[in-house]
Amino acid sequence: MRFLTALLLSAVLLASGDARAAGPQRIVSAGGDITEIIYQLGAGDRVIGLDSTSNFPADASEKAQIGYIRNLAAEGILSLQPDLLIAAHDAGPPPAVEQLRAAGLRVEIAPKGDSVAGVQEKIRFVGTVLELPEQAEALALKLEEDMKASLEIAEANTERPRVIFVLNTADGAPLVGGTETSADAIIALAGGVNAAAGFEGYKPMSQEAIITAAPDVLLMMSQTVDRLGSIDVMLSRPEFQLTPAGRNRRHVAMEGILLFSFGPRLPQAVRELATALQQKDG
Amino acid sequence: MAVTTTLQGRAAGILGRRPLFGALVALLVLMAFAEVALGPVRLGPSDLLKVLIGEGERGPTAILLQIRLPRMVLGLAVGIGLALSGCALQGVLRNPLADPGLIGVTAGAAVGAVGVIVLGNFFVGDLPAVVRPYALPLGAFIGSTLVTGFVFSFSSRGGGTNIAMLILAGVAVNAIAGALIGAMVFISNDQQLRDLTFWSMGSIASGNWMTVTVTSVVAVASGLFLARMGRILDLFQLGERAAFHAGVDIEREKRRIALLTALSVGAVTAAAGPIGFIGLVAPHMARLIVGPAHRHVLPAAALIGGALILGADLMVRLAIPPTEPPIGLATSMIGGPFFLWLLMRRMRKAGGNA
Numbered sequence: 001m002r003f004l005t006a007l008l009l010s011a012v013l014l015a016s017g018d019a020r021a022a023g024p025q026r027i028v029s030a031g032g033d034i035t036e037i038i039y040q041l042g043a044g045d046r047v048i049g050l051d052s053t054s055n056f057p058a059d060a061s062e063k064a065q066i067g068y069i070r071n072l073a074a075e076g077i078l079s080l081q082p083d084l085l086i087a088a089h090d091a092g093p094p095p096a097v098e099q100l101r102a103a104g105l106r107v108e109i110a111p112k113g114d115s116v117a118g119v120q121e122k123i124r125f126v127g128t129v130l131e132l133p134e135q136a137e138a139l140a141l142k143l144e145e146d147m148k149a150s151l152e153i154a155e156a157n158t159e160r161p162r163v164i165f166v167l168n169t170a171d172g173a174p175l176v177g178g179t180e181t182s183a184d185a186i187i188a189l190a191g192g193v194n195a196a197a198g199f200e201g202y203k204p205m206s207q208e209a210i211i212t213a214a215p216d217v218l219l220m221m222s223q224t225v226d227r228l229g230s231i232d233v234m235l236s237r238p239e240f241q242l243t244p245a246g247r248n249r250r251h252v253a254m255e256g257i258l259l260f261s262f263g264p265r266l267p268q269a270v271r272e273l274a275t276a277l278q279q280k281d282g
Numbered sequence: 283m284a285v286t287t288t289l290q291g292r293a294a295g296i297l298g299r300r301p302l303f304g305a306l307v308a309l310l311v312l313m314a315f316a317e318v319a320l321g322p323v324r325l326g327p328s329d330l331l332k333v334l335i336g337e338g339e340r341g342p343t344a345i346l347l348q349i350r351l352p353r354m355v356l357g358l359a360v361g362i363g364l365a366l367s368g369c370a371l372q373g374v375l376r377n378p379l380a381d382p383g384l385i386g387v388t389a390g391a392a393v394g395a396v397g398v399i400v401l402g403n404f405f406v407g408d409l410p411a412v413v414r415p416y417a418l419p420l421g422a423f424i425g426s427t428l429v430t431g432f433v434f435s436f437s438s439r440g441g442g443t444n445i446a447m448l449i450l451a452g453v454a455v456n457a458i459a460g461a462l463i464g465a466m467v468f469i470s471n472d473q474q475l476r477d478l479t480f481w482s483m484g485s486i487a488s489g490n491w492m493t494v495t496v497t498s499v500v501a502v503a504s505g506l507f508l509a510r511m512g513r514i515l516d517l518f519q520l521g522e523r524a525a526f527h528a529g530v531d532i533e534r535e536k537r538r539i540a541l542l543t544a545l546s547v548g549a550v551t552a553a554a555g556p557i558g559f560i561g562l563v564a565p566h567m568a569r570l571i572v573g574p575a576h577r578h579v580l581p582a583a584a585l586i587g588g589a590l591i592l593g594a595d596l597m598v599r600l601a602i603p604p605t606e607p608p609i610g611l612a613t614s615m616i617g618g619p620f621f622l623w624l625l626m627r628r629m630r631k632a633g634g635n636a
Contacts, residue, residue: 049604067605070476073487075349076604078341079322090473093480095490103344180471201471 023131024084024106028077030069031088033119033263034110035060037126038086040264041135049080051087056257056265074099084108086129114185114262116147123264139264146267154191154274161277162195163187163252164215164245166234168224173204174234182260183219189266190273192217207239217277218245221256252276299572306571306585310358313592317354318346320596322603349487352494356486357591359494360554361564363501363546365587366508368561369568369580373515374539375445381562382547385452386429388558389459391551392482394425399478400466418481419493419552426548429455434540443536445522483608484555486595493553500549504542509584511539512577519576557610560587563617570624590617 028049029035035054038047044057049064051072066077069088074096077085085105089112091097101107108129113122120140127136165183167175177183178199187194195215196205205213218231218240225231231251240246254276258269319330325342332338333346364382371380382388398421413420433455437447467475488494514535517525522532547561568582594612601607 065602065605068476068480070473071480071606073322073599073604073606075345075599076322076606078345079324079603092477095488099344099348102348104340203468 024082024129026080026082026084027130028066028080028082028085029054029087030066030072030085030091031110032056032257032261033122034086034088034126036261036263036265037123037139038130040139041123041127041130041132043130043132046130048082049077056261072096072100074103078103078105084129086110086126088112114182116144116266119143119262119264119266143264143267147270150267150271150274151189153271153278154189157191157274157278159216159278161192161216161250162214162244163192163217163219163277164195164210164213164243165219166224167202167221168227169234173206174210174237174239175202176205176210177202182262185262186259186269186273187219189270190277192273192277207237210239211242213243215243215245216248216250218251219273220251220253221259222253223256225253248280250280299578302572303582303585306582306589310585310589310592313589313596314354314358316596317357317592318350321345321350321599352488352491353486353595354592355498356488356494356553357595358588359498359501360486360550360557361560361586361588361591362505362584363550363587364557364561364591365564365568365583366505366580367543367547369565369576369583370508370511370515370539371543371561372565373511373576374518374536375449376519376521377445377449378566379562380449381558382543383456383556383558383561385433385448386455386459387426387544387547388551388556389456390429391422391426391548392556393429393459393462394421394423395419395481395552395555396463396466396478397421397425399481400470400474416493419497422552423548426551427544429459430540430544430548434537438533438536443533480608481555484557484610484613485608486554486591487606488553497549497553501546504546504549505584508539508542508546509580511535512575512580515576515580519574555610557591557613559610559613559617560590563621564590567621567624570628 023043023046025046027038027043027047029038029047030051030053032053032055035047035050036056038044039057039060044059047060047063049066050060051066051069053069054060064080066072066080069090070092072091072093077100082105085100085107087107087109089110091109097107097109108125110122110125111118113119120143123136123140123143124133127133127139165177165181165187167177167183169175176196177194178196178201179194180200181202183202184194195213197213199205218234220231220234225234228234231253234240235246235249235251245251252273254269254273258265259273261269319325323345325345329338329342330346333343338346367387368381371382371385372378377384395418398418402417433448433451434443436451437444467478470478514525514530517528517530518532518535520528526532550557564587565579565583567586568579571586572578572582590613591609594609594616597612597616598607598609601612
């Protein structure tokens with residue numbers, strides 16, 4: 001009898017152990033936003049491999065590196081013996097994804113999303129795949145709440161400053177974010193107007209076009225500013241000197257992975273950018 | 283007299299070179315075996331055997347049959363195709379720097395491929411569904427054949443094909459192709475830009491048996507024709523006039539080499555991207571190992587080309603798993619120093635004789 005109790009007890013314990021460890025246990029994640037969501041859902045310890053766009057949180061750097069999200073190597077990923085590859089919408093190349101599926105690996109590709117609703121959809125998707133639906137729902141709701149607060153800050157800014165995002169300056173013309181870019185989306189959310197309208201994607205913008213666009217604020221990634229040495233290198237260029245941004249020395253430098261992650265930290269990114277855009281002097 | 287030397291040379295050549303060829307074949311077989319047996323996923327001999335007799339588990343079976351075996355076959359085709367094309371071009375142009383890139387074959391393929399990557403959304407949707415996955419290799423192939431056709435027909439106005447004109451036309455076509463690619467880079471979006479960057483670094487991880495089979499058949503078949511042209515290429519070394527007097531239909535042979543090179547390089551570049559260096563260096567290595575006669579250089583270059591590509595692919599797959607650097611890095615990293623070493627050895631020998 002005692003033996004039977006012990007057996008039952010251990011069976012219950014085993015079952016509860018299983019319940020706690022439900023869902024995929026050896027996860028390879030590709031895409032910075034997806035990785036952030038996994039960590040926010042508290043499943044970071046189940047991640048064994050990450051792509052090179054996943055560099056937040058800091059703990060992520062200790063995982064195995066599977067390379068760039070568009071250039072995945074099928075056998076390399078299989079060598080980690082994962083039970084799930086969860087990836088952002090642009091994971092590739094397609095043959096590698098096919099090979100992984102052929103080898104019996106579960107591959108889940110998340111939907112694309114550059115809006116609050118889109119990020120929520122990504123969170124719920126990851127929650128379903130990881131079998132953490134309640135946590136995902138909570139995170140999605142929190143995102144909405146936080147976003148409301150951030151958007152209030154953004155809307156309080158009635159100036160609607162014209163913002164120009166400069167990705168970098170290889171040599172010659174600065175590479176500027178036009179429409180249909182993440183830069184365009186985040187500027188709009190933070191209460192600004194993208195000064196570089198009229199072209200899609202990141203394109204070198206001519207000096208005179210920059211002067212005509214008359215941006216009020218220069219937005220750059222902090223790592224680009226570090227590489228240049230100082231924001232003055234950019235502000236003192238003739239085309240920027242002749243714009244309101246250059247005259248008033250209004251500029252914002254933000255961490256690139258925060259600015260463009262479009263993951264759970266979107267409200268934080270919007271809040272920081274919106275707050276920075278309200279400061280009239282750089 | 284020339285005939286007797288050739289005959290003696292041939293007899294001595296074949297007898298003397300048999301061990302060298304044996305070693306090269308052994309090297310290639312070893313590389314091919316290693317390409318299938320080694321990889322970031324450790325598979326033991328028993329796994330290999332089980333898959334071979336059709337009783338393997340799903341994972342190992344897919345890794346061997348869908349990942350490693352197609353890479354090995356494509357690698358062989360790429361190496362053999364590029365080496366033989368480079369060898370034939372160097373021979374017929376009597377220019378040791380000639381490689382398929384020089385006369386614009388690779389650039390033509392690149393324009394075709396980049397065109398499909400960037401402009402694809404405008405027309406790929408209209409293609410029949412069966413063809414869509416092959417739009418990129420098809421584009422690359424059409425690009426390379428068009429360019430080679432143009433370069434050769436441009437330089438053969440007025441009867442004979444003018445070799446200097448051919449090389450100059452190749453230079454011009456390369457420049458035009460560069461501009462076209464630049465234009466498409468300019469209008470491309472983020473994702474297309476990243477795709478074409480990776481395409482331009484080459485990879486034999488295509489993994490699609492259909493692509494691998496078509497590429498291999500085209501590259502190896504045209505390669506085999508090229509490999510049989512040793513005597514003609516040797517006669518070309520004496521100058522076109524001498525070759526003509528020795529009974530070679532030089533115009534026909536030139537056209538034939540152009541066509542075979544375009545087919546083989548076009549197919550290879552379509553499937554694996556532009557992989558540099560092999561077409562230039564494999565023939566030189568072959569010459570340093572087996573001497574200058576093309577009937578030896580051609581097969582030796584093919585063996586070396588295949589071994590180089592497979593060696594390079596092994597290196598990129600095993601270097602820093604689970605990531606995989608592009609194969610173009612490794613072909614130059616293995617081939618470059620080895621080539622320098624061969625050159626140095628030859629210089630030292632020449633110095634000793636002097």
